[in-house]
Amino acid sequence: MNYMKKVILSGIQATGNLTLGNYVGALKNFVKMQDEYECYYMIANLHALTVRRTPEELRENTMKIIATYISAGIDPEKSTIFIQSMVPDHAELGWILDCYTYMGELSRMTQFKDKSSKHADNINAGLFTYPVLMAGDILLYGADVVPVGEDQKQHLEITRDIADRFNKLYGDTFKIPEPFIPKTGARIMGLQNPNSKMSKSSTIPNDTIFLVDTPDEITKKIKKAITDSEGIIRYDEENKPGVSNLMSIYGIIKNKQMDEIEKEFEGKNYGVFKEEVAKAIIEELEPFQNKYNELLNNRDYLEKIYTEGSKKAHEKARTTLEEVYKKVGLII
Numbered sequence: 001m002n003y004m005k006k007v008i009l010s011g012i013q014a015t016g017n018l019t020l021g022n023y024v025g026a027l028k029n030f031v032k033m034q035d036e037y038e039c040y041y042m043i044a045n046l047h048a049l050t051v052r053r054t055p056e057e058l059r060e061n062t063m064k065i066i067a068t069y070i071s072a073g074i075d076p077e078k079s080t081i082f083i084q085s086m087v088p089d090h091a092e093l094g095w096i097l098d099c100y101t102y103m104g105e106l107s108r109m110t111q112f113k114d115k116s117s118k119h120a121d122n123i124n125a126g127l128f129t130y131p132v133l134m135a136g137d138i139l140l141y142g143a144d145v146v147p148v149g150e151d152q153k154q155h156l157e158i159t160r161d162i163a164d165r166f167n168k169l170y171g172d173t174f175k176i177p178e179p180f181i182p183k184t185g186a187r188i189m190g191l192q193n194p195n196s197k198m199s200k201s202s203t204i205p206n207d208t209i210f211l212v213d214t215p216d217e218i219t220k221k222i223k224k225a226i227t228d229s230e231g232i233i234r235y236d237e238e239n240k241p242g243v244s245n246l247m248s249i250y251g252i253i254k255n256k257q258m259d260e261i262e263k264e265f266e267g268k269n270y271g272v273f274k275e276e277v278a279k280a281i282i283e284e285l286e287p288f289q290n291k292y293n294e295l296l297n298n299r300d301y302l303e304k305i306y307t308e309g310s311k312k313a314h315e316k317a318r319t320t321l322e323e324v325y326k327k328v329g330l331i332i
């Protein structure tokens with residue numbers, strides 16, 4: 001029964017075309033979890049403001065993520081899909097939680113350090129307080145579980161710390177959330193630089209597979225992927241990061257363990273292996289891409305989904321926010 005279900009909240013930033021990393025690390029799990037949990041899936045467009053882009057780009061990226069969610073298998077009848085900026089409670093709780101978060105703990109966040117070195121000309125305060133807004137996203141819905149990739153683990157830890165701090169001061173208010181990080185695929189690496197994660201905003205050519213890449217592009221990128229000179233398909237993250245990364249991608253798509261893959265490709269060369277990896281990705285993405293292109297041409301439908309979803313999300317979030325306002329002494 002619905003009211004017994006545990007709650008899930010997760011989100012993806014509206015910062016560009018989604019990658020195979022987003023798909024494997026996050027999206028695939030969003031889809032899997034929707035029968036068992038009450039799910040809220042958000043498009044984090046407020047978070048996307050931390051990096052400069054044109055208003056048109058941000059609007060378009062937001063629509064693309066909604067279309068991606070549905071095409072990947074999130075069913076709007078089962079899960080609530082909403083836009084962060086359409087639920088004002090996020091920005092409001094973000095401010096309150098800012099006052100319960102310390103500069104010291106924020107300055108330890110690796111994403112902040114990463115992003116500030118990548119965008120040295122725009123180290124804005126939003127980039128610094130980003131995890132606090134994210135904590136608010138999660139705590140507003142009383143989420144039990146938050147499915148994310150490995151890079152978000154630290155943000156979940158700070159969310160738990162902020163919630164716990166608030167609860168100690170004002171009595172039980174927030175549910176303490178657990179991260180859900182998949183065992184394999186939580187950190188898909190770049191194809192050209194297998195020592196750093198595959199990312200939407202990577203500027204290295206052929207490093208990232210986008211969910212909208214054509215079969216030819218996918219084949220070309222996989223063929224060019226960095227491997228090593230050993231010539232053996234063997235899982236060894238430390239010494240063979242490129243091959244191990246391709247094996248993880250293949251394993252997730254084909255639902256195979258690493259030792260099975262090693263057996264399957266025993267005595268075969270990297271060329272043969274790469275062809276199979278590319279084929280697996282292309283097959284996996286084909287139904288997704290068909291649906292995606294159809295949805296992007298049906299803006300009325302997308303609007304209906306996010307309008308209804310945001311209204312539902314707002315109703316739930318408001319209850320939490322009002323409780324917080326009362327507890328801290330704000331008049332509403």
Ligand code: ATP
Binds near residue numbers: 013024199202
């Ligand atoms: P950006 O490059 O703009 O920082 P991103 O590609 O890192 O974006 P996010 O919007 O920050 O994407 O992430 C959305 C979700 O996808 C998060 O749960 C994140 O952990 C997961 N994710 C992102 N990249 C990867 C990856 N390479 N492997 C596995 N999961 C990933």
Ligand code: LTN
Binds near residue numbers: 011013134138147148
């Ligand atoms: N910071 C996340 C996106 C995000 C998120 C959230 C994820 C914003 N709010 C709440 C889970 C829960 C990222 O993937 N970069």
